Amino acid sequence: MIDYVFEDNPLTPKDPNDRYARVVNVHSFSEDDLAEEISESNVGISKAEALAVFETADRIILKRFGRGESYNGRLAHYHFSIPGVFKEGEYPTTVVSKITPSKELLEAAKQNTLRHVEPTVQLSISYVDDIKSGTTNQFITRGGNVKIFGHNLKITGTNPTVRVEFISVEDPEAVYPVAAVDLVVNNPSELLIVAPQMVLDEPVQLKITTQYSGNVKKPLKEPRSITFNKVFIVK
Secondary structure (H helix, E strand, C coil): CEEEEEEECCCCCCCCCCEEEEECCCCCCCHHHHHHHHHCCCCCCCHHHHHHHHHHHHHHHHHHHCCCCCEECCCEEEEEECCCCCCCCCCCCCCEEEEEECHHHHHHHHCCCEEECCCCCCCEEEEEEECCCCEECCEECCCCEEEEEEECCCCCCCCCCCEEEEEECCCCCCEEECCHHHEEEECCCEEEEECCCCCCCCEEEEEEEECCCCCCCCCCCCCEEEECCCCEEEC
16 A cells, blocks of 8 residues: 655646645565564574675675676666766766666556545655765765755744754764755755755764745744754765
8 A cells, every 4th residue: 555645746836736646655664674574484594694694695786786787686677877968078977876676576566556645744854865976865065966855844934943954973063054045946845955065074964944834824833853864974
């Protein structure tokens, strides 16, 4: 079962009939869950052994991927792409990873049924794209464009704590707010910011504070915050 909500299309905000469907399922599973299920499936492998296999496989895949080999997995094909366009005399310097699902994975997705649910006022961050490096949930380039995707992210409200900011993992007192002028796109499902100047190679986390409630005319009385659970390295 896949739950979804309808949201206004940020590209046509004045058209109430132009909407898109956003998946809101919160159920997920991890390698720990997989290992537990394997240990209970009578194949003679313990949970610890399954986790060891996962860890070893991940290490080997990353090593070979890091030397330019694509990976044909059972459920997906991991390969490379070079972003951007290049004029005469220009050459690419960045490569990004791409994932193409297998036929079996696509068929498994089709087995789900859809259920429309009413949206909540939950504040969430789904993922963060660093445009300069072409990475997701890995790096933040100083002074570069960064796209933040999620739910109810729109920065609005009069409370002085309302903002987008990065916080140093090593020194939580070191806070780098995004200036209002550097908030380029400000939609409930997507923010586009210019990253502030931070210490090179510093690990930071993203925090968003807003009074947005889903109703522009009725902001929240008290701001609410979310700190993304990913750690970024400043580039």
